[in-house]
Amino acid sequence: MKRSHAESLLYVALETEKGGLKLYETALRAARNPGLREEWQGYLEETQTHHDKLVAILKGLELDPGKSVPAQAVVRHKGQSLVKAIQLAMDTLSAEEAELVAAECVVEAESKDHLNWSLLEHLADEGPKDFAKAIREAVDEILPQEAHHRFHTEGYARELWLKHLGLPAALPPPEEEKSVETKIGAGRAEKARQDYVS
């Protein structure tokens, strides 16, 4: 394993969580659906915990959480762009459309967040002992939460869009009803959406 690359991933993951905190604060201002608001409020709190756990992991590995690696700047830029996109939507589009943009931006951010923790799971399974030990507990706790953040918001984005288009929508989305925490589960939930359409 390339140790410096694995360490860089920890910093990238930390930056993703930092960006997530700002993103949810903005996205919550655009959210109108009560179920979605409640979900995102919970995700914001979990994102803070993820951030804090990564800081503790870095410290445990004797890495400085305050240090900045080059890859972080790119993640920061992407996060700021997503926040700006929501702000632009709130300034120029209808409230209904701004909510759709916010949901799409959260899906994009959570796709990266989910990828980070999926990769960390590989390192927990296959990485060097000290590294694996440092991240194991956090990976087991956080990876299912990241899948939840990603796939449940994807469900809301799809169903809110369908409602916006005047088509039958399943709200809350089947991902929510089925408590989806895997890619396969998300596929199954979307396939079964007709059963939940009102």
Ligand SMILES: [Fe+2]
């Ligand atoms: Fe996270």
Ligand SMILES: [Fe+2]
């Ligand atoms: Fe997340």
